[in-house]
Amino acid sequence: MNSNPSLSASPLIRLEAVSKTFTLPDGRAFEAVKSVSLDMAEGRVFGLIGKSGAGKSTLLRMINLLERPDAGRVLVDGRDLTQLSKRELRETRQGIGMIFQQFNLLQNASVYENVAFPLKLHGNRGRAAIEARVRECLEVVGLTEKIHNYPAQLSGGQKQRVAIARALAPHPKVLLCDEPTSALDTETTRSVLDTLREINQRLGVTIVIVTHELSVVHALCDHVAVLENGQLVERFDVDDHATPRVSTLGRELAQEQVREDILKEHAARIEAAGPTSQAA
Numbered sequence: 001m002n003s004n005p006s007l008s009a010s011p012l013i014r015l016e017a018v019s020k021t022f023t024l025p026d027g028r029a030f031e032a033v034k035s036v037s038l039d040m041a042e043g044r045v046f047g048l049i050g051k052s053g054a055g056k057s058t059l060l061r062m063i064n065l066l067e068r069p070d071a072g073r074v075l076v077d078g079r080d081l082t083q084l085s086k087r088e089l090r091e092t093r094q095g096i097g098m099i100f101q102q103f104n105l106l107q108n109a110s111v112y113e114n115v116a117f118p119l120k121l122h123g124n125r126g127r128a129a130i131e132a133r134v135r136e137c138l139e140v141v142g143l144t145e146k147i148h149n150y151p152a153q154l155s156g157g158q159k160q161r162v163a164i165a166r167a168l169a170p171h172p173k174v175l176l177c178d179e180p181t182s183a184l185d186t187e188t189t190r191s192v193l194d195t196l197r198e199i200n201q202r203l204g205v206t207i208v209i210v211t212h213e214l215s216v217v218h219a220l221c222d223h224v225a226v227l228e229n230g231q232l233v234e235r236f237d238v239d240d241h242a243t244p245r246v247s248t249l250g251r252e253l254a255q256e257q258v259r260e261d262i263l264k265e266h267a268a269r270i271e272a273a274g275p276t277s278q279a280a
Contacts (some may be wrong), residue, residue, distance in 0.1 A: 004107065011041055012077055012174065013038075013075070013174065014073075014075040015059070015074055015270045016075070017036055017060070017071065017072040019071040020032045020033040020067055020070055032055045032058040035072070041223075043200070043208060045209065047211060047220070048210045049226055050227035054196060062074055064093055069131075076092065077095070083159075094171070097170070097175045098176040099164055099179060099182055100178050103162070105166075111154075114162055115138060116134050119169050120132060135147070138162075143161055144145050146158060155190055158183055163266070175208070177212050178238050179210055189215075193207040207220075214256050222239075223235070224238055234247040
């Protein structure tokens with residue numbers, strides 16, 4: 001594991017001093033992101049965390065230029081997206097999947113049609129190839145049996161997994177996740193995180209996830225960047241317990257990791273002791 005994610009030798013994603021300012025309804029300027037630089041290594045799970053309004057979702061959307069930075073560069077797989085033509089950007093975005101908090105499924109389309117949508121949109125596959133890819137993606141997320149169902153017939157977790165399958169359909173190298181579990185209950189969240197972890201480990205897809213839930217970071221992420229008021233205040237490897245955390249969220253995450261480690265150690269001791277000791 002790279003001990004410093006900000007200094008990766010050949011990052012898949014590189015943000016160089018990106019900034020973004022919005023104009024509020026009253027005419028005032030709001031700096032959502034302030035000169036943030038980050039490297040994200042290929043094949044890893046990178047978490048962007050921060051309180052509401054910290055700029056994490058804006059930063060995430062810069063990676064595929066849904067939000068175009070006012071300043072700075074966005075490089076994905078060595079290409080500066082800010083310098084691409086509209087056609088080149090459309091082609092590049094095929095390699096960057098994205099899922100959202102509210103699923104964004106087509107309500108009048110079946111699961112099959114939702115997952116097939118990006119493949120039909122790009123128009124470079126025949127019907128048999130599209131069907132094969134749809135079934136393959138649904139198998140990855142464990143929803144093959146729901147292929148003919150409609151969103152209204154699905155649970156929240158199933159809807160999110162359909163959204164994940166749709167994002168995977170064009171064979172992306174990167175999957176951007178904007179608060180994908182914040183609308184889900186604890187058990188469903190665990191299921192979605194398991195799906196994302198399998199995608200990362202089985203397919204090698206690089207995942208960048210925005211969340212305010214520290215449990216999500218602890219369960220899924222390799223690396224973390226902490227944002228406050230649009231600024232990058234800290235970045236670290238999740239497994240690095242030696243380096244002191246400087247941000248409030250960083251320290252809270254470290255404390256949660258300690259609690260989790262204690263629980264795991266306690267459970268391991270009980271299991272090792274066997275049923276006789278438990279009964280005693």
